Amino acid sequence: MTAPKILLVEDSEFMSMRVVDALESNHEMELTAVKTASEARTCLETNSFDVIVVNYELPDETGIEFAGSLNKSGTEPSVPIILLTGKKLEPLASDAVDNGVTEFVYKGDHAAADMDVLANRIETVIAAYGTTAA
Structure with a gap:
């Protein structure tokens, strides 16, 4: 089985390194990390991913706005x-779902358990949506 391809959109260098290290080392996933929604859009023009993991707070827009811009039609996103x-999460949930967010993960103290939860959510959405990355 090919490693799932994940686009991580995270402006915190610490959190980005933490997620990449945990998911590549412990969960055999292939990550591409960018810091802004704009960089993510550029990356999506030339690359395919199985899942996009996006931080809520980004320098150029929120993760929900980013999801909405990828999913303007209001239908399910082609990439979860x-x-x-x-x-x-409660105040964000309705708006997030309306804009095409598939799942949520709370990033607490960056413990290994948080990364295991994220890996589980990634695996769950891939099982539901299938793999699309080539």
């Missing part, structure tokens, strides 16, 4: 989007 946030 997981929102990674340190904020309370």
Whole structure:
């Protein structure tokens, strides 16, 4: 089985390194990390991914706005989007789902358990949506 290809959109260098290290080392996933929504759009023009993991707070827009821009039609996204946030999920959930976010992961203290939860959510959405990356 080919390693799932994940696009990580995370502006925090610490968090980005933590996610990449944990998912590549412990869960055999292939990650591409960018810091902004704009960089992610550029990356998506020439690359295919199985899942996009996006932080809620980005320098140029929110993760929800980014998801909405990829999913303007209001239908299910062609690539599942997981929102990674340190904020309370309840106030964000409805708007996030309306904009095409598939799943949510709370990033707490960056413990190994948080990375296991993220890996599980990635595997779950790939099982539901299938793999599309070539």
